[in-house]
Amino acid sequence: MPLWIVIGVAAAIFVLVIVLAATFNVFSAESAEETDAPWEPLPHDFTAEDLEGLSFRPALRGYRMEDVDDVVTALRTRIHELEAARGQQ
Structure with a gap:
């Protein structure tokens, strides 16, 4: 398997993880436990x-x-x- 395909798949997975984390407020300074x-x-x-x-x-x-x-x-x-x-x- 060519190296550029491996790098492309890894980059796509990285972007997907960042988007999902942002969607679920993982980067927020306050979590659900903290607000209450x-x-x-x-x-x-x-x-x-x-x-x-x-x-x-x-x-x-x-x-x-x-x-x-x-x-x-x-x-x-x-x-x-x-x-x-x-x-x-």
């Missing part, structure tokens, strides 16, 4: 124990950025509050 997973952000007056139990929903390349951004924003706000309270003492 509940996530609870930190409460406004969180404690160290709240940070111990904190977990993020997984995504394709790590964790969901909006979850991490919410926690970083809450931490930043809390640190500013504590620094302001310490400065008033």
Whole structure:
């Protein structure tokens, strides 16, 4: 069998696999399990124990950025509050 036929068949199979994967959202950052997973952000007056139990929903390349951004924003706000309270003492 000529080499160019083997390469052509392999290329056709590769393209077919990519098309099927895209059709079934294999490349999506969110899978079906991830979209239904509940996530609870930190409460406004969180404690160290709240940070111990904190977990993020997984995504394709790590964790969901909006979850991490919410926690970083809450931490930043809390640190500013504590620094302001310490400065008033």
